[in-house]
Amino acid sequence: MRTFLDCIPCQIQQALQAVRQVSDDEKLAESILRSALFLASKIDYSKPPALIGREIHAQIRAETKNNDPYAAIKKKANETALSVAPAIREEIIASDDPFQTAVRYAIAGNILDFALYNGWDDDRFQKNLQAARSKPINLAQVNELRDKIAAVQNILFIADNAGETVFDRLLLEQMPDKDITYAVKGYPIINDALREDAIFAGIDKFATIIDNGADCAGTVLSLCSRSFMDVFNHAELVIVKGQANFETLCNTRRPINFLTQIKCSIIARDLNGEVGDWVITSSEQVQSGQK
Amino acid sequence: MRTFLDCIPCQIQQALQAVRQVSDDEKLAESILRSALFLASKIDYSKPPALIGREIHAQIRAETKNNDPYAAIKKKANETALSVAPAIREEIIASDDPFQTAVRYAIAGNILDFALYNGWDDDRFQKNLQAARSKPINLAQVNELRDKIAAVQNILFIADNAGETVFDRLLLEQMPDKDITYAVKGYPIINDALREDAIFAGIDKFATIIDNGADCAGTVLSLCSRSFMDVFNHAELVIVKGQANFETLCNTRRPINFLTQIKCSIIARDLNGEVGDWVITSSEQVQSGQK
Numbered sequence: 001m002r003t004f005l006d007c008i009p010c011q012i013q014q015a016l017q018a019v020r021q022v023s024d025d026e027k028l029a030e031s032i033l034r035s036a037l038f039l040a041s042k043i044d045y046s047k048p049p050a051l052i053g054r055e056i057h058a059q060i061r062a063e064t065k066n067n068d069p070y071a072a073i074k075k076k077a078n079e080t081a082l083s084v085a086p087a088i089r090e091e092i093i094a095s096d097d098p099f100q101t102a103v104r105y106a107i108a109g110n111i112l113d114f115a116l117y118n119g120w121d122d123d124r125f126q127k128n129l130q131a132a133r134s135k136p137i138n139l140a141q142v143n144e145l146r147d148k149i150a151a152v153q154n155i156l157f158i159a160d161n162a163g164e165t166v167f168d169r170l171l172l173e174q175m176p177d178k179d180i181t182y183a184v185k186g187y188p189i190i191n192d193a194l195r196e197d198a199i200f201a202g203i204d205k206f207a208t209i210i211d212n213g214a215d216c217a218g219t220v221l222s223l224c225s226r227s228f229m230d231v232f233n234h235a236e237l238v239i240v241k242g243q244a245n246f247e248t249l250c251n252t253r254r255p256i257n258f259l260t261q262i263k264c265s266i267i268a269r270d271l272n273g274e275v276g277d278w279v280i281t282s283s284e285q286v287q288s289g290q291k
Numbered sequence: 292m293r294t295f296l297d298c299i300p301c302q303i304q305q306a307l308q309a310v311r312q313v314s315d316d317e318k319l320a321e322s323i324l325r326s327a328l329f330l331a332s333k334i335d336y337s338k339p340p341a342l343i344g345r346e347i348h349a350q351i352r353a354e355t356k357n358n359d360p361y362a363a364i365k366k367k368a369n370e371t372a373l374s375v376a377p378a379i380r381e382e383i384i385a386s387d388d389p390f391q392t393a394v395r396y397a398i399a400g401n402i403l404d405f406a407l408y409n410g411w412d413d414d415r416f417q418k419n420l421q422a423a424r425s426k427p428i429n430l431a432q433v434n435e436l437r438d439k440i441a442a443v444q445n446i447l448f449i450a451d452n453a454g455e456t457v458f459d460r461l462l463l464e465q466m467p468d469k470d471i472t473y474a475v476k477g478y479p480i481i482n483d484a485l486r487e488d489a490i491f492a493g494i495d496k497f498a499t500i501i502d503n504g505a506d507c508a509g510t511v512l513s514l515c516s517r518s519f520m521d522v523f524n525h526a527e528l529v530i531v532k533g534q535a536n537f538e539t540l541c542n543t544r545r546p547i548n549f550l551t552q553i554k555c556s557i558i559a560r561d562l563n564g565e566v567g568d569w570v571i572t573s574s575e576q577v578q579s580g581q582k
Contacts, residue, residue: 005317005324009304012328016296026296030336033296037303037332041325 001247003045003052004266011049012036015056017118018190022060022069035059048248053115054216057189068188070162076120077112077163077191078200084129085166092170100142101132102171103259107278108132109167110160110242110261114191115217131278141280145257148237149175156235157207158183158219158249159193160242160260165201168241172206180207181231186224187215218248243267249283256283292538294336294343295557302340303327306347308409309481313351313360326350339539344406345507348480359479361453367411368403368454368482369491375420376457383461391433392423393462394550398569399423400458401451401533401552405482406508422569432571436548439528440466447526448498449474449510449540450484451533451551456492459532463497471498472522477515478506483535509539534558540574547574 003011015036019029036056043052061067068074088105095101111117111128149155155178159165165184172180182203184193198209213225219240221229232238238256240249246258246267262268262277271279271286294302306327310320327347334343352358359365379396386392402408402419440446446469450456456475463471473494475484489500504516510531512520523529529547531540537549537558553559553568562570562577 005307005320008324008328009300009307012303013300016300029296033299034332037299037328041328041332045321 001048001250001266001270003043003047003049005045006266007049007264008040010264011040011052011056014053014115018057018115019060019064021073021114021119022066023064028063031063032056032060048218048220050216050218050220050244050248054189054220058215061188070114070188070191073114073120074162074191074193074197077114077161078166078197080122080125081109081112081163081166082201085170088129088167089170089173092174099146099174100139102174103142103145103280104132104135104137104278105129106164106167106171106241107137107259107261107280108135109164110259112161112163112191113242113263114161115244116263135278137278138280144282145239145280148257149178152236153179154234154236155180156183156231156238157181158212158238158240158245159198160245161191162193162197163191164241165193165197165203169201169203169206172203176206181235182207182209183219183228183231184209184211185215186211186213189215189217192217218242218244218246220248221252250286252283254283258282258286292339292541292557292561294334294338294340296336297557298340298555299331301555302331302343302347305344305406309348309406310351310355312364312405312410313357314355319354322354323347323351339509339511341507341509341511341535341539345480345511349506352479361405361479361482364405364411365453365482365484365488368405368452369457369488371413371416372400372403372454372457373492376461379420379458380461380464383465390437390465391430393465394433394436394571395423395426395428395569396420397455397458397462397532398428398550398552398571399426400455401550403452403454403482404533404554405452406535407554426569428569429571435573436530436571439548440469443527444470445525445527446471447474447522447529448472449503449529449531449536450489451536452482453484453488454482455532456484456488456494460492460494460497463494467497472526473498473500474510474519474522475500475502476506477502477504480506480508483508509533509535509537511539512543541577543574545574549573549577 016033019032039055092098092101108128157180184195184198195209195211212228214223216223240256240258243260243263246260249256258281260279262273262275268275307324310323330346383389383392399419473489475486475489486500503519505514507514531547531549534551534554537551540547549572551570553564553566559566
């Protein structure tokens with residue numbers, strides 16, 4: 001997806017939010033803000049918005065001399081998600097349709113996004129967990145995904161955020177007989193999951209963990225490592241979490257399945273949905289206009 | 292008021308909204324957006340946010356080759372406000388406290404702001420008129436303003452938006468024995484009132500209309516004409532409408548009385564209020580921290 005003009009004020013807002021999440025220094029905030037403005041005034045809008053974020057966050061890391069400024073919030077997300085996992089697992093197993101229930105919680109976990117949301121909000125987290133029980137989702141799409149999984153052996157699952165990894169694990173538990181590769185980011189970027197977050201969630205018991213070699217939100221294929229691309233190109237099925245991965249992969253040629261919350265009006269327009277919707281879709285559907 | 296860092300994403304959003312209100316050309320929108328970003332990356336944040344808007348809107352006027360791109364929306368605001376004026380005048384006259392009721396409608400009219408709000412929204416307008424009957428306002432402040440008006444002969448009333456002028460007139464009708472000067476902008480800027488809007492509202496029957504000589508939202512004294520400054524410095528009482536006038540005049544030495552809606556979180560913080568509040572205050576109260 002290209003960067004729409006409406007993405008720009010949001011990117012500027014995110015830059016300011018980002019630096020404030022990692023530092024109280026208003027001079028640093030001003031410096032990052034001015035850099036983000038200058039960058040956004042020059043950058044090529046045919047590229048996805050994640051690339052603006054990549055440069056902004058690289059600068060935040062450099063100016064704070066902190067290679068992983070979201071470490072504390074990732075730890076909080078991981079620990080909180082892990083603390084609720086046993087009860088949710090029981091609920092999934094006891095439900096009429098464990099796969100559907102696990103898909104619901106996997107999308108609920110996508111709320112753990114600190115690019116768009118500012119700081120930890122327990123109320124927001126709990127409301128999302130509750131929503132997993134009742135939120136409207138497209139059941140035909142759940143069944144289509146179920147059938148696609150049943151038809152293959154080899155699956156690439158591309159992660160989004162730390163903490164969300166715990167909910168991904170609960171979904172992976174519903175695919176016990178598959179060969180799954182779980183891909184995280186290569187380097188810290190916002191609160192996106194790294195290898196350590198996947199291991200914290202116990203993903204290694206259900207999948208081979210790889211990283212994509214990149215330091216950018218979403219999956220910008222041109223930034224990914226050769227070894228990641230090899231897995232990406234050869235996986236029989238690719239399942240992808242989150243909005244940044246949707247933005248960066250929705251126009252890719254190979255078939256991809258997306259599980260995400262809609263968090264902005266641009267993506268909502270792209271998906272014929274509303275901000276707040278939970279979406280299960282595929283690149284074929286998006287590209288054919290079915291959405 | 293200086294430009295806070297949080298004002299910047301909002302200014303960028305406003306720049307994009309502004310160009311889209313006056314043109315469908317997305318290339319023009321991109322050009323204005325990029326200029327706004329570049330400008331905001333360089334501008335002195337010790338100055339009020341209105342100065343960023345001034346440069347952005349000058350560029351919109353230049354690039355659209357349209358000296359008054361908000362003319363149509365000002366006409367709509369003027370005509371709609373005038374159409375509801377007779378019924379509101381009757382309500383004011385019949386009320387227990389006509390001055391208070393007129394103050395309420397004068398603040399309700401401050402919703403006619405197309406810098407912050409995108410396009411005409413009849414529902415928003417009607418809701419504001421209804422709110423005039425019941426919205427909590429500080430009655431002690433209403434009475435203080437009433438007493439201040441009673442104690443002077445010579446009043447400068449500084450306008451905000453076109454259409455809001457009609458509601459200002461209804462308030463001026465409650466000060467029949469005063470010498471009132473009503474100040475509008477010198478040149479088109481967003482949908483701010485010009486001389487023609489004041490005349491359309493019939494202000495000339497109740498006040499001497501002057502312009503401030505400036506092409507900037509609010510009242511940036513360094514941009515105002517000598518003749519305006521003469522009136523400003525010598526008026527016994529100054530009453531000012533709207534948030535941009537508050538932003539640009541709240542730290543001025545001479546006593547000023549403000550009537551405005553709070554439309555952003557920065558002003559809300561400054562006034563110990565909430566976005567959406569209706570405020571009657573004075574520079575003395577703001578500067579002393581009473582607010």
